[in-house]
């Protein structure tokens with residue numbers, strides 16, 4: 001009898017050729033709609049047709065469970081389900097051949113102990129489940145400036161990589177502005193309108209940006225050009241028009257947690273940021289840029305660990321240190337164009353040091369030591385009244401970080417910390433847990449504000465009167481310095497007191 005042997009064969013996508021570019025749409029997803037719209041601008045500038053996946057919805061979790069390992073972490077299930085839903089919709093509209101030939105999906109990957117290194121495996125299960133194994137799915141390396149997919153149709157060149165980096169920076173900065181302003185807007189809806197207008201303006205700038213050189217000349221131009229800064233100055237002029245009332249006393253909540261969950265805005269994390277705002281809080285959203293900064297600095301830390309064994313150690317250290325320095329420099333230039341309203345990126349060395357007694361930085365996977373470092377940094381520097389940490393169901397790295405946080409809380413019992421497990425279908429439980437800590441954070445914000453009024457001898461009426469003579473103080477783009485208080489209203493009252501010569 002003839003026997004056949006079946007071997008596991010890794011998925012290999014069909015090639016994507018240059019000739020196919022003009023009629024093939026690149027699908028991508030995983031970030032906020034703002035980041036994705038901006039990425040679209042960068043891709044279109046390089047001649048690619050592109051389309052972000054629809055925003056994650058609750059149904060994606062159920063669809064994802066049908067196709068992939070039931071033990072997969074919540075972000076993997078959501079994103080795999082989202083891809084499946086998209087492909088099913090496209091198949092209905094354009095038929096099987098249409099989906100296979102007119103679209104392809106690009107995602108990023110990394111190796112590591114968590115499922116992030118295996119996302120594409122889940123996506124492959126989706127293709128198998130849908131009987132679309134001929135559909136093309138390309139995995140790109142997060143840390144490569146230049147790479148290409150089989151067939152040469154998709155080439156990640158320096159100009160495209162830098163376009164994507166600026167898309168990420170722009171998306172982060174607009175999101176930071178959004179969350180800093182919306183809780184204080186005088187006209188409801190003005191911030192959301194401005195976010196849409198700003199994203200469209202920046203999309204146009206990215207789509208029409210000049211391409212200067214291909215290699216080192218491209219790098220120099222992207223680092224030092226005023227093109228991207230000027231676009232943000234235009235955005236700032238738009239935001240100047242929004243009026244805010246910073247005397248609303250609100251607890252400030254810093255969001256930390258797993259990368260996808262913390263940056264996501266939608267059903268995937270119970271829309272927790274919007275929910276917190278509705279409950280009267282101001283949210284500090286996490287920028288995507290911190291993650292890249294973490295990866296760059298980890299290369300530096302690893303190199304330092306191996307100092308005695310590395311050839312040309314100082315040269316390599318200089319090279320990585322320069323990249324890390326330029327990365328921050330560009331981000332800060334862009335922040336400055338928005339009058340430094342968006343938060344700076346945290347110092348990765350400081351995060352590592354703060355987390356050191358609790359979590360070894362070489363334990364990578366998920367957010368690694370950053371989760372602890374960021375919580376402690378916000379607490380010790382009075383940046384937030386409370387930390388809301390989003391932990392995905394089924395995530396091993398996060399389980400370790402949350403475990404380590406128990407010791408942190410033992411050492412800093414005053415730190416308000418709400419670890420929220422996100423399963424995708426238990427929002428009532430998550431909200432009520434968050435609510436408990438938020439109640440205490442509200443009390444602290446109020447107490448803090450009263451302390452400031454007592455310290456400065458000001459009343460709310462005094463501040464209102466001063467505002468009448470200085471209407472610029474009520475502009476969204478007016479920068480209020482940090483006076484060592486977590487709350488916006490407290491720092492604002494301190495600032496007025498300083499302007500009045502009371503402190």
Ligand code: SF4
Pocket residue numbers: 073074075076114115116258259260365366367392394395396397398
């Ligand atoms: S960090 Fe956790 S939630 Fe995120 S991909 Fe890895 S295992 Fe999944």
